[in-house]
Each structure stands twice: as C-alpha cells, then as structure tokens.
Amino acid sequence: MVTGIVYHKKYLEHEQSPTHPERKERLAYTMDQLKEEGIFDNPKIKLLEPFEASIEDVLAVHTSSYIEFLRKESIRGGFIDWDTIVPVGLFEVALLAAGGAIRAAKAVVEGEVDNAFAMIRPPGHHAKPNIGAGFCYLNNIAIAVKWLQRNGFRRILILDWDAHHGDGTQEIFYEDDGVLFISTHQMPLYPGTGYPREVGAGDGEGYTINIPLPPGTSDEGYMMVFDEIIEPVAREFKPDFIAISAGQDNHFTDPITGLALTARGYAELMKRAVDLAKDLCDGKLMAVLEGGYSVEKALPYTNLGIIAAMAGMDISHIREPSKYLVELKWRKKESAIKKIQDNIKQVRKIHKKYWSCFK
Amino acid sequence: MVNSFWMVVGIDVGGTNTDAAIVGEEISTVKLPNELGLGDVLKKLSEIADLGNEKLIVSTSLPLNLILSKYYEIPTFVLLVPGSGLNYSSHGRILRGFVNHRGDVVEDLGVEEVKKALKEGKSADNLAIAAKFSVRNPELEHQIFNIAKKYFDERTIALSHHIGEVNFPLRVNTTVVNAKIRKTVYELTDLIKKFVGNFFFYKGDGGVIPYQVALRNPSVLFNSSPAAVAVGAYYLAREKNALVIDIGGTTTDFVVLEDGKPRIVDKLEIAGMKTLIRCVDSVSLPFGGDSAVENFSLRPVRLGKPIAFGGEHFTLTDALNCIGFDIGNAKASREAGREIFGDPRDAEGIVEKYVSMIADSVKEMEAEKIVGTGFLAKYLVPMIAKACGVNYVVPEHSEAANAVGVAVSRVSLTLYARFDTETGRVVYNGELEKCELAQCKPGHIPSDEELIEIAMEKARELAISYGASPEDVEDVRLIYFNSYTVVRDGLKKGKIADVVVQIEPGISSDVVW
Numbered sequence: 001m002v003t004g005i006v007y008h009k010k011y012l013e014h015e016q017s018p019t020h021p022e023r024k025e026r027l028a029y030t031m032d033q034l035k036e037e038g039i040f041d042n043p044k045i046k047l048l049e050p051f052e053a054s055i056e057d058v059l060a061v062h063t064s065s066y067i068e069f070l071r072k073e074s075i076r077g078g079f080i081d082w083d084t085i086v087p088v089g090l091f092e093v094a095l096l097a098a099g100g101a102i103r104a105a106k107a108v109v110e111g112e113v114d115n116a117f118a119m120i121r122p123p124g125h126h127a128k129p130n131i132g133a134g135f136c137y138l139n140n141i142a143i144a145v146k147w148l149q150r151n152g153f154r155r156i157l158i159l160d161w162d163a164h165h166g167d168g169t170q171e172i173f174y175e176d177d178g179v180l181f182i183s184t185h186q187m188p189l190y191p192g193t194g195y196p197r198e199v200g201a202g203d204g205e206g207y208t209i210n211i212p213l214p215p216g217t218s219d220e221g222y223m224m225v226f227d228e229i230i231e232p233v234a235r236e237f238k239p240d241f242i243a244i245s246a247g248q249d250n251h252f253t254d255p256i257t258g259l260a261l262t263a264r265g266y267a268e269l270m271k272r273a274v275d276l277a278k279d280l281c282d283g284k285l286m287a288v289l290e291g292g293y294s295v296e297k298a299l300p301y302t303n304l305g306i307i308a309a310m311a312g313m314d315i316s317h318i319r320e321p322s323k324y325l326v327e328l329k330w331r332k333k334e335s336a337i338k339k340i341q342d343n344i345k346q347v348r349k350i351h352k353k354y355w356s357c358f359k
Numbered sequence: 360m361v362n363s364f365w366m367v368v369g370i371d372v373g374g375t376n377t378d379a380a381i382v383g384e385e386i387s388t389v390k391l392p393n394e395l396g397l398g399d400v401l402k403k404l405s406e407i408a409d410l411g412n413e414k415l416i417v418s419t420s421l422p423l424n425l426i427l428s429k430y431y432e433i434p435t436f437v438l439l440v441p442g443s444g445l446n447y448s449s450h451g452r453i454l455r456g457f458v459n460h461r462g463d464v465v466e467d468l469g470v471e472e473v474k475k476a477l478k479e480g481k482s483a484d485n486l487a488i489a490a491k492f493s494v495r496n497p498e499l500e501h502q503i504f505n506i507a508k509k510y511f512d513e514r515t516i517a518l519s520h521h522i523g524e525v526n527f528p529l530r531v532n533t534t535v536v537n538a539k540i541r542k543t544v545y546e547l548t549d550l551i552k553k554f555v556g557n558f559f560f561y562k563g564d565g566g567v568i569p570y571q572v573a574l575r576n577p578s579v580l581f582n583s584s585p586a587a588v589a590v591g592a593y594y595l596a597r598e599k600n601a602l603v604i605d606i607g608g609t610t611t612d613f614v615v616l617e618d619g620k621p622r623i624v625d626k627l628e629i630a631g632m633k634t635l636i637r638c639v640d641s642v643s644l645p646f647g648g649d650s651a652v653e654n655f656s657l658r659p660v661r662l663g664k665p666i667a668f669g670g671e672h673f674t675l676t677d678a679l680n681c682i683g684f685d686i687g688n689a690k691a692s693r694e695a696g697r698e699i700f701g702d703p704r705d706a707e708g709i710v711e712k713y714v715s716m717i718a719d720s721v722k723e724m725e726a727e728k729i730v731g732t733g734f735l736a737k738y739l740v741p742m743i744a745k746a747c748g749v750n751y752v753v754p755e756h757s758e759a760a761n762a763v764g765v766a767v768s769r770v771s772l773t774l775y776a777r778f779d780t781e782t783g784r785v786v787y788n789g790e791l792e793k794c795e796l797a798q799c800k801p802g803h804i805p806s807d808e809e810l811i812e813i814a815m816e817k818a819r820e821l822a823i824s825y826g827a828s829p830e831d832v833e834d835v836r837l838i839y840f841n842s843y844t845v846v847r848d849g850l851k852k853g854k855i856a857d858v859v860v861q862i863e864p865g866i867s868s869d870v871v872w
Contacts, residue, residue, distance in 0.1 A: 018844040018851055025843045032460045036492055037444050038528040041626070041633055263443060300460050301443040314446040321442060321457035321465035 001283075003311035004048040004107045004116035005039075006100040007031070011121045014093040016085050021256055022135040025295040027121055033300030034307070044311040046113050050100035050120070053143055058098060060146035061139050061172055063130045070094065070137060080132045090122075094137045097122055101144035104286040105243070109151060115274065115285040115310050117246070118144075119303070123290040125166035125245045126191060134164065134191060141245050141288045142172045145179060148241055154178055157239035159230065159273060160185075161222075162247020162290040163257040165194030165210070169245065175202040180209070180237045184225055186250075186259050187212035196347045199354070206354025209233065211347050213340060215258030216333025217250075219265030221340040226272055228344050232357035234276055242277045242285040244270075248292025248302045252331040253324060256293050260332035263298055267305030267315040274310055285310070297324060365869045368408050369766030371418040371561070371587050372397065375608025375649055375661070376734075380591075380762035381408045382870070388759035390734070392664075397547065401554045410555050414826070418561035418765045419547055420583035423540050427581075430630035435538045436480035438473070438507075439531065440490035440499050442466065450531050451487070452476050454503075461855070462495030462777070462784060468502055477510040485538040486511045489519035489531045494789045495777060514545040520789030521575040523775035524635050529626065533634040536578045544577040559770070559826070563638025565590050565621055566771030566864035569825045578636050581627070584761055585641035586864075589614040589621035591764025592730040594866060595754035602726035604717065604740060605761070606733035608649040609661045611717060613642045613724065620864070644720065646713060648676040648735045652699070657709050667692045673699055675713055679738050681706035686738070714739065718746035728752070732760035769867035770827035773838070774860050776814040780805060781845040781853025787817060804854050807842050814858040822862050830868035836861050 012024040039045050058067055073079075074091035097120040104116035124141060126134035145156050158173070160166035160183040170193070173179040185194050200208035211225055234242075248254075250261040261269075270287070277285035287306065292299050298320070305318035320328065352358040366383035372393065377400045380388045389407070391400045404410060426433065437451025442458060442465075454473060457466035480486070486507055490499040497520035507516055517537035519530045544560075548570050551558050560573040563582035573580055585605065592603040592614075599619040605612040615622040624640035626633050645659035652658070652673045664670030666677045667687030673695050680692035681703035696703030721729060721743065731740030731753040744751035756763055777786040778794070783801040785794035796813060798805040805813075815835040822832045842856035 019846045019849045023844075023846065025846075028841065028843050029460055032525065033444075036460070036525045036527050038526045041526070041529065296461065297459070304444055308445060317441065317444060317446045317448075317453075319443045321459070322467075323457075323465040 001312040002044055002046055002113045003307060004046045004104060004113035005307065006048045006050050006104045006116060006118040006120060008050050008096060008100070010093055010096055011119070014087065014090065014122050016087055021293040022122065022291070023295070024121070026292060026299060027119060029295050029300045030119065030303040033304050037304055039304070039307065044313065045307070048103055048107055048113070048116065050096055050103045052092065052095040053098035053102055057102060057143055057147055058095070058138060060150070061129060061142045062127070066130045070132070083134055084132050084136065090137060094122060097124065098138045098140045098143045101140040101288045102147045104288065105144045105148050108284050108286055109148070114283050115277070117307055117310060118286065118288045120289055124288070125160060125162060125169045125247070125290050126164070127168045128171050133168070135291070136168060139168045139172060141243055142169050144286070144288065145173070145243055149178060153241045155237060155239045156180070157234055157237060157242045158182070158245065159242065160245035160290070161250065161269065162245055163249040163254065163259055164190055164247065164291060166245050167191045167193045170194070170198065170208055173204065174200050174208060175204040177203040177207050180207050180233070180239065182209045182211070182230055182233070184211045184213055184222070186215060186217070186257055189257065196343070196350050199350060206351065209347065209351060212343055213259065214333070214336045216260050216331060216336040217340060218260040218332045218336070219262055219268065221336055222261055222265055222269055224340060225344060226269065229347055231272070231276060233351070233355050234280065236355055236357045238280060240281050240284070242273060242281060244273060244285065244287040245290045246287040246306060247290035248294070248299055251292070251294050251298045251302055252328045253294040253297040254292070258331070260328060262320055262328065263302040263305045264315065264318045266302050267309040267318045270306045270309035271315060274312070367414045367416065367766040368404065368410065369416050369418070369762045369764070370400070370404070371584055371761040371765055372421055373584060373607055373761065374421055374610060378759040378762035379404050380756070380759050380766045382763060382766040386756050386763060388756055388762060390759060398550055398553070401551065405554055415551070415555050415558040416561055416567055416765045416768070417551060417558060418583040418587045418761070420563065420580055422543060422547070423577070423580055424582070426540050426543060427536065427629055430539070433485070433539050434483045435485050435487050435535050436483035437487045437489070437531065437535060438476060438503060440468070441527065442491050444491060447528065447531070450528065452480065456490065456499050458490055458492040458496050458499055460492060460495070462492060462779065462786070464496065464498055468499055470506065473503055473506050477507055481510040485515035485517070485542065487517050487519070487531070487534040487538040489527065489534050491527045493520040494523055494525055494775065495786060496791060497789055498791070512542070514542045517541055522578070522635055523773070523788040526635060529633050529635045532629070532632040533578050533636060536629055536634055536636070537576060540577050541574070544574060544580065548574065561587055561765045561768065562771070562864070563636065564623055564771070564864050565639065565768060567768050568770065568772065572825065578634065581636050582638040582641060585612050585614045586621050586639040587761040587764035588612065588732050589616055589639060589764065590768055590866070591760030591762070592616065592732050592754070593619050594767050594870070595756055595760055595763060596730045596752045598728060598730050598752060601728040601730045602721060602724055603730045603732060604721070604736070604743065606731070606735045606739055607647045609645065609647045611644045611646055613720060614639055615724070616730070642720070644716070646675070646716070648674060650675050652678060652709055655700070655708070657713055665692070666695045675709065676735065678706040678709040679735070682710055684738050710742070714742045714746050717743050721747045721749065730754065732757045734758045767866050767870045769831045769865055770822050770825050771862050771864040772818060772822055772825070774814060774818040774821065776817065776858045776860070778810050778813070778856045778858070779853065781855070802853060804844070804851060807840065807856065810842065810856045811837060811840060811858055814860050818860045818862055827862070828868050832862055834862070836863055
C-alpha cells in the first residue's frame with residue numbers, strides 16, 4: 001500500500017500572527033517528526049507536490065464575490081473576524097491548500113497512490129460559501145469533494161473528526177444526498193453548531209449526521225461512536241470515496257479543546273476508516289488536515305500515527321510518554337462515557353427514519 | 360606550485376598497495392606493498408619525510424570496506440530508545456525512554472532494564488546505541504553509554520547522535536556501521552600516533568578531518584579512496600569535468616568529476632540498508648593489474664603479485680609485458696606467457712578483453728574525456744580511450760593520484776546546529792552546549808540571519824581548531840535552514856532554528872596552482 005503525503009513548504013508561510021494557535025509550527029514540527037522517522041525513505045510513502053486550485057474549482061464551493069474579497073484583501077492585508085484575519089499573501093497559500101486537497105483526491109483517483117493525506121494549511125472546514133471563519137478561508141475538503149463529484153463520484157462520505165464542528169462543510173452539502181457528512185465534535189465548543197437535530201434538508205435530509213461529544217471523551221468513547229454510528233451507516237451508504245476532515249485537536253494535550261483522545265486512539269480511528277474504505281470503495285480514502293494545536297507535545301507523533309495507519313504500517317508503538325500521562329488522567333472523564341451513550345442513542349433515534357441500520 | 364614552507368604527506372591504503380605522496384614544492388610519491396603493514400609503511404615514510412612536523416592525512420577506506428563486506432559475520436548488539444512512533448523492533452532491542460521533537464526528555468530510561476538488556480547482549484562484538492531525537496538532546500544515549508562501558512570495550516560502542524542528522528532509522532543503520540568499524544579505526548589511530556602526534560583522516564566526500572572527529576563517526580571514512588583518486592586526478596590533470604578511471608591492483612574504479620569535484624551520493628546503502636553516509640559516487644569493477652589469468656581468461660581474483668614483480672601467477676600486468684611493455688621484470692612475464700600461450704603475443708587477447716570491458720563502461724557513462732590514474736594507467740588508458748573514441752589525459756604522478764589527492768585536500772566539515780532560545784539550548788553535531796552569546800540566551804528572539812551567522816562562525820571556529828587555513832574557511836555554505844517561534848500562553852518565548860552549514864571539500868588554499 002502506498003500513501004501519498006501532500007506537502008509544500010509554502011504551507012509554512014501562512015501566519016496570522018506568531019502567537020496564533022493555527023501557526024506554522026503545526027506543520028514544521030510534524031515534518032520534523034516525519035523526517036526523524038525516515039518516513040520519506042519508506043517505499044510505502046510518496047511525497048506529492050500540490051498545485052494551486054483553479055478559480056473554477058473554488059467557485060464550485062465559494063461565491064465569486066467572496067473569492068474576489070479574499071484576493072483583494074490578500075494584497076494589503078484584511079480582516080474577517082478576530083480569529084481569522086487576512087494576512088498579506090494569504091490568497092496564494094489558500095489556493096495552494098485547496099489545490100493540495102484536490103491533489104490528494106486526484107492521486108487516489110488516478111491510482112498514483114492508494115490513499116493520501118493532504119498535510120496543508122490554512123485549514124478549511126469552517127469556511128462557508130460566502131465567508132471564512134475559525135482560522136479557515138477556503139473549504140479545502142469541500143473543494144476536493146466537489147472535484148470528485150465532477151469526476152464521476154456519486155456517493156462520498158465525509159468524516160469530520162475535528163474537535164470543532166465542521167459547520168462550513170455541513171452548510172455546503174446540507175441539501176446534497178450524494179454526500180454523507182458525519183461530524184464528531186466537542187460540545188459545547190466553537191462554533192456552537194452541530195446538534196443531532198441538524199440532519200440536512202431537501203434531498204439532503206438524513207445525509208448530515210452530527211454526534212456531539214462531551215469534554216473528556218477518550219479513545220473508548222470514540223471507538224464506541226465508530227462502532228455504533230459511523231461504521232453501520234457508512235456500510236449502508238456504500239460510499240465510492242471516503243474523505244476525512246482530520247483535525248488533531250481531540251488529543252488530550254491540545255491547549256484549546258477538552259477532549260481526551262490519544263495518539264494511538266487517532267491511529268486506531270484511521271485504521272478503522274482505512275479498513276472500511278477497503279471494504280466499501282477499493283480503499284479510496286483521503287484525509288485533509290484541519291485543526292490540532294498541541295504543537296509542543298503530541299501533534300507531531302499524532303500526525304505520524306495517522307500516516308502510519310493509512311500506509312498500513314504497525315501502529316502498536318504509537319504511544320504517549322510517561323510524563324504526559326498525568327495530563328490524560330486529568331483530562332479523561334469516566335462520566336463522559338454515560339453522556340456519549342446517551343448521545344449515540346439520541347443520534348440513532350433521530351436518524352432511524354433515514355437509515356435502517358439504526359432501527 | 361605550492362607555498363615553500365608548506366608540506367603535507369598524504370597516504371592512501373589501497374587494495375594491494377599503500378600509496379604515499381609528499382607534496383611540497385615538488386611532489387614525490389612512493390608505492391609500498393600492503394603486506395608490509397601500515398606500521399612499516401610509516402616507518403619507511405619517516406625515513407624520507409619528517410612525519411613529526413609535517414601534516415599527515417590518511418585515507419583508509421579499503422580496510423573499512425573489507426570489514427563491511429563481512430557485515431553479518433560481525434554481530435552488533437543494538438539498543439534503541441524510539442519513544443513514540445513506528446515499530447523498530449526489527450532494528451534492535453527497544454528500551455523505555457522518550458526524547459521528544461523539542462529535545463525534552465519526556466520519559467526516563469529504566470536503568471535496570473538497560474542493565475538486563477546489556478547482560479543478555481554482551482556476547483556481541485560491538486554495541487550500537489540510538490535514541491530518537493538524540494540529535495536534539497543526547498542525554499539518554501549518554502546515560503546508556505555510561506552503563507554499557509561495564510559490559511563492552513568503549514572503543515566498540517557507537518552513539519547515534521554523533522552522526523548529527525535527523526532520520527532515526529538511517530541513523531540506526533549508520534550507528535551499526537560505526538559500531539562495527541570503530542575498533543579498527545581506533546587501532547589504526549593508535550598505530551599512526553606512534554609516529555605522529557596529530558594527524559587527519561580523509562573522508563569519502565573528499566574532505567579532511569582530525570582523527571578525533573573521525574573516531575566519533577567513522578562512517579564518514581567510507582569510500583575515501585575513490586574520492587582521493589578523483590581529487591588527485593583533478594589536481595594533477597586540471598580537468599574539471601571528466602571521468603576518472605583508476606586502475607589499481609585488484610579493481611578498476613570510475614568516478615565522475617563535475618566542476619572539479621567528485622560526484623557525491625547520499626544515503627549510501629551498506630549490506631542492503633540505507634545509511635546517512637554521504638560519499639563519492641564510484642563504480643568499481645573487480646579487475647586490475649593483479650587480476651589472475653586462468654584458462655586463457657582474465658578472472659576477477661587476485662592470487663598474488665604479478666610475475667613481473669616476483670609473484671607466481673600470470674596477471675594482466677604480465678599480459679601487458681607480453682605485448683611489448685616493460686613493467687617490472689618484463690622478461691619473466693614473457694617467459695611465463697610463452698609457457699601459457701605458446702606465443703606470448705597471444706596474451707594480447709587478455710589485454711583486449713580488459714580494454715573492451717572498460718571501454719564499454721566508459722561508453723555507458725557517456726564520458727567525453729577520461730583521466731587515467733593508477734600504476735597501469737599510462738599503458739592501458741590510451742588503449743581504452745581509443746576503443747571508445749574519447750580524449751584522455753594521464754597526468755604526471757598519475758600512479759599515486761590517490762595519495763596526491765589526499766595531500767592537497769582541505770579540512771571540511773558539516774555542522775548541524777540547533778538553537779532553542781526558549782531553553783537556551785544549542786546543539787552542535789549532536790552535542791549539547793550552552794551558548795554564551797547574547798543572541799541565544801533564554802527568552803531572546805534572534806533574527807534568522809543572526810542564527811545563520813552564529814552557525815557559520817561556529818563552523819569556521821571548529822575548522823580552524825581542526826587545523827584549517829583561515830582562507831579555507833571563508834566560504835561557508837548554508838545547506839538548510841528552518842526556524843519557528845516558540846509560543847507559550849499566547850506569548851513569544853523564544854525561537855527554534857535548525858541550521859546546517861558546510862565548509863565544502865576542495866583543494867587546500869595552501870596549494871598554489
């Protein structure tokens with residue numbers, strides 16, 4: 001199995017400010033870890049060079065007035081919200097990030113690699129058709145999924161496991177029955193959406209599944225959600241492509257969220273997704289990097305764990321160092337399991353009229 | 360021409376002979392058979408050169424290559440501290456402990472576990488120790504080393520952080536290579552030090568380093584002979600772009616010269632495993648002047664010296680004598696040729712076969728010009744050049760171009776520097792140091808340019824302390840740079856930077872062209 005990694009050093013150039021959580025160390029430290037791990041000497045890994053998305057590709061998701069706004073503001077610097085300013089030169093990097101997601105999809109479709117991880121910045125899943133938000137400017141995964149749709153894919157599963165609800169992606173495909181959008185996210189947390197009752201509309205009714213998670217959700221809780229919701233509904237939906245909005249901010253060392261997933265838990269999740277893709281769609285899967293802010297601690301080896309799982313490498317040595325385990329004790333909440341079980345029950349109940357696996 | 364006060368002795372231990380060149384106002388060379396042993400070679404040399412006062416540079420790649428050809432016969436015990444990541448249990452024994460990407464120890468060693476492992480592995484010949492991210496903080500490797508000294512001869516223990524470069528699996532493979540050859544390099548060093556107080560080793564990339572540095576990472580000595588040949592060929596023939604063909608006793612080696620420098624290969628494979636060895640890209644055919652002739656054909660084996668030099672087996676060198684050259688005792692060659700072939704001139708077929716084989720390789724490499732070196736070059740290279748229709752040069756002293764190359768090269772080094780101004784940590788080539796400069800004090804946020812300049816200055820300082828001439832260190836090349844700001848609680852607390860700089864191998868500025 002060969003896994004593609006889309007990366008370009010230009011992804012390090014984007015910076016809102018050096019102290020912003022979404023800063024270049026996120027990728028720089030990960031690249032450090034991948035280099036130390038000798039990942040790029042491994043025949044199971046192929047480094048893929050991204051290209052800039054074309055305006056036409058972006059127009060499939062965003063409005064022309066918003067694209068024009070971004071382009072203009074990028075020349076002198078501008079402002080969307082306090083989390084999301086427009087630094088000079090943003091537009092080119094954002095196009096390269098969106099293009100990176102397309103590059104990943106294309107490499108899988110054309111058989112250049114078996115699956116691919118777009119290790120890109122800035123992230124995208126909060127970006128809506130007419131506006132960016134929450135560190136996001138262009139919705140990379142949506143742009144890539146629209147590209148897949150134009151290239152003959154009819155049933156695409158988007159699994160968004162970022163700690164924050166992928167409100168932008170949800171909105172873009174809310175009425176589309178060709179895209180099943182499943183999001184797990186901490187609640188309450190930014191952006192405040194992602195309730196189970198948000199199920200899609202029109203033709204897309206039933207094709208949006210939101211699974212809120214309480215702070216303190218650990219590996220066990222995630223696996224439970226995977227077993228009881230994600231896997232059965234994915235099998236029923238029968239996707240021809242799986243796209244993952246891979247936010248690594250569920251890790252227990254993440255400074256801006258409150259979840260308690262471990263690096264190994266992340267690798268396990270990805271392994272299950274990869275196995276599911278093998279069963280359902282000849283292994284066609286791509287992951288697009290979204291959030292993940294534990295730059296000092298776990299982000300580098302968490303991303304490594306995800307790549308290892310994608311490439312079918314042994315993940316049994318992805319682990320946490322002893323000095324971090326105290327933090328896990330604080331962060332992980334036994335009481336979360338009860339809440340997760342309730343949430344799962346509620347989601348299954350709401351969706352049983354759309355999906356027979358929940359009956 | 361060279362500076363009048365300057366004199367360097369270059370030695371290259373080849374497959375059959377040891378070549379030495381004394382390069383000063385003039386060049387003089389000697390060729391001595393390896394059977395004398397390096398000790399006697401040095402003794403003989405000290406009769407014609409003042410070894411105690413002249414700079415001595417030694418290229419010894421061949422003995423090291425021989426050890427590595429028996430890679431699996433020399434068992435290495437490998438201790439690894441990989442922390443979190445891929446599964447390295449096929450590379451060695453995995454121990455508890457964890458150094459993270461910042462160089463912080465986030466999990467301590469289990470001392471009892473280390474002792475237990477060492478007790479079980481102590482029957483091995485040598486020991487390789489490698490911790491992930493040890494090039495950011497070598498602490499855990501040092502701790503294991505201190506325990507391991509009780510179980511292994513210190514000279515047979517190799518630590519991975521001395522390699523300096525980020526890439527754990529390749530660093531492990533390179534550390535294993537170091538563990539296998541380290542004792543031999545120590546013994547060579549002890550032997551040479553009986554004759555001189557200080558000396559240099561020649562590296563596989565054509566650079567020169569003090570022996571103390573080579574002992575830490577002896578893998579850099581790998582393949583130094585072809586590098587020496589290439590640099591020598593460039594120096595003697597003044598050809599910047601050419602294919603160098605070195606005809607030795609046991610092999611014929613090819614090295615491409617590009618812009619006056621030998622072509623270099625990265626991540627060399629040894630025993631099927633990728634390493635961090637960066638050295639000259641050479642191709643070697645197992646035929647040379649001492650290759651034996653059996654059943655009317657040339658064989659890729661050396662059974663002894665040519666008959667022309669008192670040996671008992673008919674060789675390529677003897678065949679050359681049969682077709683009219685006068686190398687050594689040509690008469691003895693021809694007599695032997697008569698016995699074998701009836702008519703000694705029939706030995707021509709042997710020479711022709713060798714020439715066409717080499718010519719085919721030259722054509723394959725699409726060379727436009729060849730420089731011949733080695734003892735037999737002046738006889739064979741004109742024939743090879745004719746057979747493939749290219750221009751050639753066989754310069755004066757070509758028979759010892761390797762030793763000349765060693766003597767005229769300059770001190771070179773690669774410095775892997777890592778600055779972490781939040782913690783005030785600076786790591787130079789895997790060794791943790793305290794940076795006394797104001798720019799790298801904790802909390803200071805230096806500019807990228809400042810950090811690059813500090814690294815360059817450190818490289819200059821190191822090279823000068825290694826014995827480089829001030830003119831040779833003016834040109835420091837930046838190979839890699841990456842930096843990030845360290846942010847804590849929304850505030851900038853420092854800067855992390857990786858800087859790799861190099862003083863490139865080249866001809867020493869002491870040599871005046």
